[in-house]
Amino acid sequence: MRASLIQIAVNEDESVDSRRQRVAALVREQAGADLVVLPELWTTGAFAFEEFGREAEPLQGPTYETMAKAASDAGVWLHAGSIPERAVSGSGSAAQDGTLYNTSLLFSPSGEPAAAYRKIHRFGFDKGEAVLMGAGQELVTVRLPETTLGVATCYDLRFPELFRSLVDAGAETLVIPAGWPERRRAHWTLLAQARAVENQAFVLACGTAGTHAGVPQAGHSIVVDPWGEVLAEAGPGEEVLTVDFDPAKVAATREQFPVLKDRVLGLQPPRHQG
Numbered sequence: 001m002r003a004s005l006i007q008i009a010v011n012e013d014e015s016v017d018s019r020r021q022r023v024a025a026l027v028r029e030q031a032g033a034d035l036v037v038l039p040e041l042w043t044t045g046a047f048a049f050e051e052f053g054r055e056a057e058p059l060q061g062p063t064y065e066t067m068a069k070a071a072s073d074a075g076v077w078l079h080a081g082s083i084p085e086r087a088v089s090g091s092g093s094a095a096q097d098g099t100l101y102n103t104s105l106l107f108s109p110s111g112e113p114a115a116a117y118r119k120i121h122r123f124g125f126d127k128g129e130a131v132l133m134g135a136g137q138e139l140v141t142v143r144l145p146e147t148t149l150g151v152a153t154c155y156d157l158r159f160p161e162l163f164r165s166l167v168d169a170g171a172e173t174l175v176i177p178a179g180w181p182e183r184r185r186a187h188w189t190l191l192a193q194a195r196a197v198e199n200q201a202f203v204l205a206c207g208t209a210g211t212h213a214g215v216p217q218a219g220h221s222i223v224v225d226p227w228g229e230v231l232a233e234a235g236p237g238e239e240v241l242t243v244d245f246d247p248a249k250v251a252a253t254r255e256q257f258p259v260l261k262d263r264v265l266g267l268q269p270p271r272h273q274g
């Protein structure tokens with residue numbers, strides 16, 4: 001299976017619409033890949049909080065339309081990264097009208113919508129995304145012919161229980177678009193490898209490059225196999241990271257080294273001693 005991770009540079013000197021058209025052209029260039037992955041909030045930048053409201057789109061807005069077409073032109077499964085979504089009536093079970101979400105869009109090779117995932121863990125503690133956006137409530141997996149994707153976004157990477165739930169739901173390839181800052185790059189690489197090893201799954205983690213809102217981005221998109229080996233890693237700048245991998249390695253690793261079968265669930269809470 002061939003995956004291309006497009007590590008987009010998100011700089012303020014490019015308009016959202018120009019970037020959208022430029023990214024669509026990059027997706028089209030990936031014809032021949034099975035899966036193409038874009039980063040988190042690449043229209044605005046994940047740290048450009050003031051842009052979230054200004055650039056928010058309904059689920060089926062301009063980014064959706066442009067990316068659906070790019071997926072079908074290229075004939076690829078496309079994880080189109082995430083957009084600032086402004087929810088409208090009927091756009092999701094728990095959605096409130098007008099609420100913003102950090103929503104990932106996935107398309108089939110014919111440009112049909114395959115899934116939408118609203119980021120569950122919002123970053124920023126008591127500011128930024130954490131206060132501007134609503135939290136997603138639903139896990140998302142997507143069945144491809146070769147593998148089952150489990151979807152998460154950026155800060156979600158720090159929450160291992162989310163990934164274990166995705167694995168319990170059948171995920172074999174964990175896809176993580178991100179806008180991860182340079183100053184925590186060591187965490188990015190370490191956590192991507194940890195999620196691969198503990199879940200015996202492929203991890204495809206696609207970040208942004210460039211600098212927006214004064215926050216230099218880490219780049220260094222990474223693909224890790226179920227044994228924790230790094231199959232490919234990007235540099236700091238804009239880059240298309242292409243990797244061939246064998247999805248059957250997930251089942252083989254889980255069979256040869258069956259740690260997931262040794263999980264002990266439902267432990268008793270500690271008793272007070274002394």
Ligand SMILES: NC(=O)CCC(=O)C(=O)O
Nearest residue numbers: 046123154155179181184
């Ligand atoms: N956009 C994000 O979720 C940033 C996450 C981050 O910077 C971190 O976890 O560290």
